[in-house]
Amino acid sequence: MRRALVAALLVFPLSILSGCGSGLPAGTRWVAAWGAAMQGTAAGPHGPLPGDRAIDQTLRLIAPLTAGGDHVRVRLSNVYGASGARFQSITVAVRSHGAALMPATVQPVTFQGSRSVTLAPGSEATSDPVALALGAGQDLAVSLYVRGSSPVATLHVSQPTTSYFTAPGAGDATGDTGGQRFARASRLVPWLTAVDVLSREERGALVALGDSLTDGAGLPPDRDARWTDQLAARLQSLPSGRREAVVNEGIAGDSLTLAHSIPSGADRFARDVLGQSGANEVVLALGIEDVAAGVSAAAIEQAMLAIVRQSRKDGVRVYAATLVPAALAASERQVRLALNRWIRMSPSFDGVIDLDAALRDPLHRERLAPRYDSGDHVDPNAAGVRAIARVAAAALAGRG
Structure with missing residues (x-):
């Protein structure tokens, strides 16, 4: 249940608060x-x-x-x-x-x-x-x-x-x-x-760039049920100075490279990630729609590396998520496996959130584990979402 705190007005001249960095009260x-x-x-x-x-x-x-x-x-x-x-x-x-x-x-x-x-x-x-x-x-x-x-x-x-x-x-x-x-x-x-909030306690904002897995497709409304919501609760339990806001920039059906009625992750990265106030980390959780559309592993890798280069210029750390099992043709399954191997081994990322290892069926590795399957064999259920939040929190735990 949300805390019912009564908000109070604070007295600060607005002129010193309008900037994004300089001129702000010390420590904010x-x-x-x-x-x-x-x-x-x-x-x-x-x-x-x-x-x-x-x-x-x-x-x-x-x-x-x-x-x-x-x-x-x-x-x-x-x-x-x-x-x-x-x-x-x-x-x-x-x-x-x-x-x-x-x-x-x-x-x-x-x-x-x-x-x-x-x-x-x-x-x-x-x-x-x-x-x-x-x-x-x-x-x-x-x-x-x-x-x-x-x-x-x-x-x-x-x-x-x-x-x-x-x-x-x-x-x-x-x-x-x-x-x-x-x-x-x-x-x-x-x-x-x-x-945006003017904060004294946050180290910055983590932005999740993703598709339906991040956007929360199929989850019940008004329950803070997305993995980003649960990750945010975990990060807010940390001591002041180590806490981090979490911003969900998922769009159901989105891809990393394809331009159609939905803007691709590559096209919207500068606005939706680097444009967020205080952004210092991004979870890159895109690619399965590209694989399903026949995009090669090499093309997806190059798009991810381009995002890494943009992030480095802004001092933003990049965590890549492996692609979860989905209903794919045999050739597409091979692309998914190759891409996941590359993500796990690439030195380009600051960390890896291995969603594939966390959610797949150990007996049928091209399927979601039954206990995590929402029924459509693509999107995880509530238990699967909790597993994603746990894996993400573990991947972030060792950062400086």
């Missing part, structure tokens, strides 16, 4: 505490938003935080938009339950001092800092009021945490604390791509 840094990888409209249906538009309505988006701090800021994205997205009013607050908020925590959000903001096509914007004390494990509610009509072309289509929308034409409900006006539940996350 901006760290990404939540993220959602953005996709284009073609990625899936958007039932609560008829015609893929928000029309004079408020979206209350719920972000479970993996780190705490005394200030917060949000990043909005319109990277796939062909027209501008205008928000007349935005608030943040600690979520109580459902769409309800803890009333004393509701705070307005500004962008360069303005309550409204318009995102140009292809752009992102980070808010001014908001003084709000938050703890790891709390849910931040970000309420966006769209005045008029804005196409929803940038979103995450399958977030495991339920968010809430008012009906079209309902107007500005950003200050509604009871939540009764938010009658539409959804797992869509339009426009909100990151939440």
